[in-house]
Amino acid sequence: MAMQLQDAGIHSFTIYERSDGVGGTWRDNTYPGAACDVPSHLYSFSFAPKTDWTRKFAEQPEILGYFESLIDSHGLRPHLRFDAEVTSATWSDDDQSWGLTLADGERVTADVVVSGLGQLNRPNIPEIPGLEDFEGTLFHSARWDHDHDLRGERVAVIGIGASAIQFVPRVAAQARQLTLFQRSVNYVAPKPDRAYRQWERWLLDHVPPLQRAYRASIYWRFEARFALMRKGNRIGALMQDRFGKELGKLVSSKLPREALIPDYTPGCRRILIANDWYPTLLRPDVEVVTDDVTEITEHSIRTAHGGEFDVDTIIFGTGFRSTEFLSPLRITGRDGIDLNEVWADGAHAYLGVAVAGFPNLFMLYGPNTNLGHNSILFMIEQQVAWIRSLLVDMMRDDSSSAEVTDLAMRRYDDKIRAAAERTVWAEDCNSWYKTDSGRITNNWPDYTVRYRRRMRHRVPGDLRLTTRPERPAGPESTPESRPARVSR
Numbered sequence: 001m002a003m004q005l006q007d008a009g010i011h012s013f014t015i016y017e018r019s020d021g022v023g024g025t026w027r028d029n030t031y032p033g034a035a036c037d038v039p040s041h042l043y044s045f046s047f048a049p050k051t052d053w054t055r056k057f058a059e060q061p062e063i064l065g066y067f068e069s070l071i072d073s074h075g076l077r078p079h080l081r082f083d084a085e086v087t088s089a090t091w092s093d094d095d096q097s098w099g100l101t102l103a104d105g106e107r108v109t110a111d112v113v114v115s116g117l118g119q120l121n122r123p124n125i126p127e128i129p130g131l132e133d134f135e136g137t138l139f140h141s142a143r144w145d146h147d148h149d150l151r152g153e154r155v156a157v158i159g160i161g162a163s164a165i166q167f168v169p170r171v172a173a174q175a176r177q178l179t180l181f182q183r184s185v186n187y188v189a190p191k192p193d194r195a196y197r198q199w200e201r202w203l204l205d206h207v208p209p210l211q212r213a214y215r216a217s218i219y220w221r222f223e224a225r226f227a228l229m230r231k232g233n234r235i236g237a238l239m240q241d242r243f244g245k246e247l248g249k250l251v252s253s254k255l256p257r258e259a260l261i262p263d264y265t266p267g268c269r270r271i272l273i274a275n276d277w278y279p280t281l282l283r284p285d286v287e288v289v290t291d292d293v294t295e296i297t298e299h300s301i302r303t304a305h306g307g308e309f310d311v312d313t314i315i316f317g318t319g320f321r322s323t324e325f326l327s328p329l330r331i332t333g334r335d336g337i338d339l340n341e342v343w344a345d346g347a348h349a350y351l352g353v354a355v356a357g358f359p360n361l362f363m364l365y366g367p368n369t370n371l372g373h374n375s376i377l378f379m380i381e382q383q384v385a386w387i388r389s390l391l392v393d394m395m396r397d398d399s400s401s402a403e404v405t406d407l408a409m410r411r412y413d414d415k416i417r418a419a420a421e422r423t424v425w426a427e428d429c430n431s432w433y434k435t436d437s438g439r440i441t442n443n444w445p446d447y448t449v450r451y452r453r454r455m456r457h458r459v460p461g462d463l464r465l466t467t468r469p470e471r472p473a474g475p476e477s478t479p480e481s482r483p484a485r486v487s488r
């Protein structure tokens with residue numbers, strides 16, 4: 001967003017960041033084996049591509065390095081404020097601006113606020129009775145304790161999803177005994193990963209049309225996978241059958257069917273990729289427990305059917321509080337409405353970027369913009385382009401605020417909910433894509449090309465623009481001279 005604002009000639013913005021560095025999820029998740037399951041060449045911005053990736057699926061340090069490199073290559077450092085947590089934002093209709101409060105009490109004013117909080121930034125640690133009594137070491141995958149040595153320990157992992165699938169094989173190689181508390185089984189497909197050869201890297205780095213064609217081929221291959229997300233699709237049924245047969249061969253008294261074979265349609269939960277997952281499950285020092293965790297004691301974990309497992313360290317792979325979106329930020333819009341109240345039945349937003357009653361507040365990676373089949377960076381680029389174009393028009397027309405109408409937002413949401421019901425995500429499985437009541441708040445329920453088409457042009461009448469009162473005559477204002485303070 002910052003790069004695109006600069007490109008549009010808008011320089012009066014500040015980026016507030018709670019932590020002391022950039023990178024968000026790629027900064028927080030440093031667990032062993034952390035990597036992206038979207039191919040590297042699709043995992044950079046089209047307007048700032050990285051062309052020298054070292055492997056097909058980049059690991060966390062290389063991805064973080066890419067995001068960090070953009071700060072200086074695009075002169076963003078003067079705009080960044082680290083250790084600056086925004087705790088509340090309140091809209092003033094009189095001033096046509098947002099008042100932000102920071103954790104240290106500082107107050108700032110902004111004409112426009114863009115949130116870039118992501119969907120997966122607040123670790124979820126379940127409230128298990130006795131948790132606070134545990135005397136061993138305990139941490140969440142997104143807050144990895146690198147000072148703690150797991151060698152020779154009895155380690156438990158609670159929660160097996162995309163993160164656990166990556167760190168469990170590494171932990172298994174160190175621990176004396178590893179117990180996996182797996183409530184839901186995942187589909188784990190092979191990962192076509194390898195390091196690029198020298199000559200491949202050279203070509204991709206030095207022949208831009210080749211790199212672009214390669215990137216496009218990845219995009220379209222991934223885009224086609226949305227077919228798998230449609231309810232009742234044939235490919236899903238075939239895949240389920242194939243998995244059942246193949247994994248059936250691994251079933252034993254140590255690894256029962258319920259520990260291996262998913263009982264839901266592929267795609268309902270994110271399909272995972274790894275080559276070392278099943279070999280890890282087959283290790284003699286690894287045990288899979290499918291019984292629910294009910295209690296934690298000073299030195300053990302107890303389960304629903306009377307099991308008790310002595311452990312030294314517990315690692316939570318229990319994901320994030322994904323459906324809470326902008327929480328715990330308190331956001332108050334026009335006429336004092338609270339965003340939490342608007343979202344009481346589940347977060348929703350027009351195009352995933354705007355909410356009626358909250359003028360000049362725009363979101364990146366907001367409700368219903370996550371994907372189960374393609375790169376999230378593509379979606380974020382569409383949102384950034386939409387916001388940029390709106391801001392440029394507002395400045396040109398001297399508009400003080402833009403707000404989506406209630407009707408446009410409701411119409412949009414009805415369509416999204418109906419489309420989401422037609423996907424496999426609505427079927428019977430647990431996933432972070434939906435709220436406890438089953439509302440799918442996180443995913444975009446269509447091909448990403450359709451999102452791009454929808455984001456290309458603003459629909460007349462969907463947004464209400466307020467014009468600034470006449471200003472006294474003076475030098476013609478330019479985007480540079482306007483007070484557009486954009487926070488992210």
Ligand code: NAP
Binds near residue numbers: 037184293430
């Ligand atoms: P996740 O996919 O939400 O998995 C969390 C797991 O914890 C689920 O299997 C859940 O089981 C389980 N769980 C939650 N509470 C539990 C409890 N009380 N007892 C037992 N199990 C419990 O979280 P994640 O693995 O951190 O991944 C989150 C997302 O991050 C991914 O889907 C992905 O989008 C992203 N991610 C991406 C990559 C990448 O390569 N791009 C890598 C890592 C993560 P239930 O499902 O039964 O609730």
